Amino acid sequence: MDFKKIVVKPLKEEFINLAWERLNNLTKPRGSLGRLEELAVQLVAIYESLEPTIKGKLVFVFAGDHGVVEEGVSAFPKEVTSQMVFNFLRGGAGINVLARFAGAEVRVVDVGVDYDFGKVDGLYDFKVCYGTKNLAREPAMSKEEAVKTIEVGYKLAQQAISQGYNLIGVGDMGIGNTTSSSAITSVITGKAVEEVTGRGTGISEETFLKKISVIKRAIELHQPNPQDPLDILAKVGGTEIGACAGVILACAEKGVPVVIDGFITTAGALIAYKINPSVKYYIIASHRSQERGHQVQLEYLGLNPLLDLNLRLGEGTGAALAMLLVEASLRIFNEMATFSSAGVSTAHS
Amino acid sequence: MDFKKIVVKPLKEEFINLAWERLNNLTKPRGSLGRLEELAVQLVAIYESLEPTIKGKLVFVFAGDHGVVEEGVSAFPKEVTSQMVFNFLRGGAGINVLARFAGAEVRVVDVGVDYDFGKVDGLYDFKVCYGTKNLAREPAMSKEEAVKTIEVGYKLAQQAISQGYNLIGVGDMGIGNTTSSSAITSVITGKAVEEVTGRGTGISEETFLKKISVIKRAIELHQPNPQDPLDILAKVGGTEIGACAGVILACAEKGVPVVIDGFITTAGALIAYKINPSVKYYIIASHRSQERGHQVQLEYLGLNPLLDLNLRLGEGTGAALAMLLVEASLRIFNEMATFSSAGVSTAHS
Numbered sequence: 025m026d027f028k029k030i031v032v033k034p035l036k037e038e039f040i041n042l043a044w045e046r047l048n049n050l051t052k053p054r055g056s057l058g059r060l061e062e063l064a065v066q067l068v069a070i071y072e073s074l075e076p077t078i079k080g081k082l083v084f085v086f087a088g089d090h091g092v093v094e095e096g097v098s099a100f101p102k103e104v105t106s107q108m109v110f111n112f113l114r115g116g117a118g119i120n121v122l123a124r125f126a127g128a129e130v131r132v133v134d135v136g137v138d139y140d141f142g143k144v145d146g147l148y149d150f151k152v153c154y155g156t157k158n159l160a161r162e163p164a165m166s167k168e169e170a171v172k173t174i175e176v177g178y179k180l181a182q183q184a185i186s187q188g189y190n191l192i193g194v195g196d197m198g199i200g201n202t203t204s205s206s207a208i209t210s211v212i213t214g215k216a217v218e219e220v221t222g223r224g225t226g227i228s229e230e231t232f233l234k235k236i237s238v239i240k241r242a243i244e245l246h247q248p249n250p251q252d253p254l255d256i257l258a259k260v261g262g263t264e265i266g267a268c269a270g271v272i273l274a275c276a277e278k279g280v281p282v283v284i285d286g287f288i289t290t291a292g293a294l295i296a297y298k299i300n301p302s303v304k305y306y307i308i309a310s311h312r313s314q315e316r317g318h319q320v321q322l323e324y325l326g327l328n329p330l331l332d333l334n335l336r337l338g339e340g341t342g343a344a345l346a347m348l349l350v351e352a353s354l355r356i357f358n359e360m361a362t363f364s365s366a367g368v369s370t371a372h373s
Numbered sequence: 374m375d376f377k378k379i380v381v382k383p384l385k386e387e388f389i390n391l392a393w394e395r396l397n398n399l400t401k402p403r404g405s406l407g408r409l410e411e412l413a414v415q416l417v418a419i420y421e422s423l424e425p426t427i428k429g430k431l432v433f434v435f436a437g438d439h440g441v442v443e444e445g446v447s448a449f450p451k452e453v454t455s456q457m458v459f460n461f462l463r464g465g466a467g468i469n470v471l472a473r474f475a476g477a478e479v480r481v482v483d484v485g486v487d488y489d490f491g492k493v494d495g496l497y498d499f500k501v502c503y504g505t506k507n508l509a510r511e512p513a514m515s516k517e518e519a520v521k522t523i524e525v526g527y528k529l530a531q532q533a534i535s536q537g538y539n540l541i542g543v544g545d546m547g548i549g550n551t552t553s554s555s556a557i558t559s560v561i562t563g564k565a566v567e568e569v570t571g572r573g574t575g576i577s578e579e580t581f582l583k584k585i586s587v588i589k590r591a592i593e594l595h596q597p598n599p600q601d602p603l604d605i606l607a608k609v610g611g612t613e614i615g616a617c618a619g620v621i622l623a624c625a626e627k628g629v630p631v632v633i634d635g636f637i638t639t640a641g642a643l644i645a646y647k648i649n650p651s652v653k654y655y656i657i658a659s660h661r662s663q664e665r666g667h668q669v670q671l672e673y674l675g676l677n678p679l680l681d682l683n684l685r686l687g688e689g690t691g692a693a694l695a696m697l698l699v700e701a702s703l704r705i706f707n708e709m710a711t712f713s714s715a716g717v718s719t720a721h722s
Binding site: 314 | 463679701
């Protein structure tokens with residue numbers, strides 16, 4: 025499919041103004057609930073409703089392997105990707121715990137894991153490939169595969185929205201995927217590789233330097249076109265990153281807020297943004313990751329994250345936590361008394 | 374009573390180490406859940422349990438009036454304190470909404486409101502005085518009254534703990550109370566009044582300058598002794614601030630974590646800290662308020678807040694929100710699978 029044809033509406037001034045009008049009548053000094061108020065305004069404008077309601081929360085966890093792991097860029101062995109998929113399915117991972125707490129369903133999707141799961145209960149099998157190729161030596165994917173990864177996220181999100189979910193988060197699992205995300209981020213934002221590369225799951229100085237040189241070499245080799253998100257995704261991307269981009273595109277098209285997580289999912293947001301910049305109005309940035317390139321991504325997108333808790337786990341854990349704040353902001357909007365209903369005096373004019 | 378006699382135990386290394394040991398075995402890169410992990414460690418050490426459990430959450434909202442309002446230092450008229458008490462009792466205020474969402478009970482306490490509530494359902498009537506005196510002209514309270522305000526919080530917290538609540542938050546309501554809090558903060562931290570004074574509920578530049586000069590004048594007039602928290606509380610304090618200090622002392626003594634809110638409750642924490650510095654181990658700083666002196670207070674206490682959402686409402690709203698993160702951290706600690714139970718490989722050594 026041609027993602028360039030997706031229509032994303034800008035948010036309507038009318039709803040933004042009505043939302044502020046209501047917030048300013050609630051029994052609190054104007055603006056005193058800070059980011060919660062801004063969030064409520066965004067949600068009112070996205071839902072186009074003055075009684076914004078969360079009907080169902082869902083976090084997609086997209087899993088994919090990365091051929092570049094053979095260069096020795098990660099602290100964990102590659103098998104961890106498939107092992108963690110089983111952990112997700114049994115409910116023992118960080119995202120399971122936090123999504124349960126936030127009241128969100130978790131859907132675990134194999135987009136590109138290098139493992140034959142066969143039929144496994146609960147696993148969404150949308151495998152595009154058995155892991156990407158080693159981007160240090162050849163393109164990570166073909167262009168057709170790259171398009172397919174976006175379609176996976178796009179279609180799953182459309183399905184979820186048709187099932188009634190109207191707050192959707194994205195998460196990732198893929199050993200090696202910070203390497204791919206750094207490459208994408210450097211190409212799209214134009215920042216030097218050193219400025220957008222961090223220590224992932226926790227690598228040594230030596231591995232860190234190797235990782236930087238691998239990313240530089242890959243960009244040099246493939247010369248991805250900064251204006252062509254599909255070219256970038258194919259050459260240095262990951263299957264889970266493409267799927268995140270697809271979810272973001274579908275949510276923006278359908279008018280559903282989408283909560284991004286850390287460095288990997290925000291790389292997906294960069295791809296989606298390069299396809300259609302209007303997606304940003306529908307994105308909620310959950311947290312500022314400890315992974316250094318994340319701040320560069322957020323600034324490029326003009327997003328201000330809700331939480332800053334030094335998280336760097338991925339899986340959608342930050343997105344699940346932020347869903348609590350999203351819900352809190354709507355509770356404020358819907359449940360607080362107004363000055364007149366509560367008989368409270370307003371400020372001196 | 375003599376608060377200097379309260380015994381507060383330091384946290385035990387043994388529990389801190391055991392908590393980290395467990396966290397490091399959970400299926401995630403070490404430390405990758407950042408502040409949530411640190412929070413879990415603090416809670417394990419406070420509860421002295423490797424199965425830390427929240428049995429009941431409670432937020433106290435202490436209300437009191439401030440004679441200094443007659444100097445024209447606030448954007449809202451004084452009646453708002455009592456009007457908001459009714460709003461709290463009817464469940465329409467920000468703290469009601471957020472505490473409901475966080476699953477916390479709210480107890481509204483009249484410590485010093487200048488209004489005769491008579492018998493009102495749901496109101497905890499512990500009135501020490503009908504508002505403080507105007508601290509610009511005379512001491513806000515007598516020393517006996519100041520002690521009584523601390524006792525109110527101390528006894529109510531002891532009662533709540535005996536009822537099974539083991540996560541307690543503090544909130545405030547009192548038109549004019551940022552003026553009092555700035556005075557306390559300047560005296561205790563030694564910072565200039567200008568550095569610890571903000572715009573409260575939202576005052577004009579003119580009122581702001583007046584507020585600073587009122588605070589300077591009060592400190593000049595009363596010369597509160599920076600080493601004597603009761604002297605400070607009596608001369609430039611507020612009844613709700615004393616009550617917050619009392620809650621913090623009781624929680625620390627009984628080994629219950631206490632969640633502070635913004636600028637006013639942290640002024641209460643400063644008073645409690647000057648009575649017994651070990652209380653800080655039991656304090657959870659919920660958020661960084663937009664009120665400028667809050668950061669000075671937090672640095673003085675060595676506390677790093679969980680949230681930074683530009684809140685400046687008070688009432689305990691930030692504390693209620695942070696309780697969600699406190700609970701999330703314990704869910705992670707108690708519910709996540711370990712590397713061995715999940716069959717996930719660990720990092721390369």
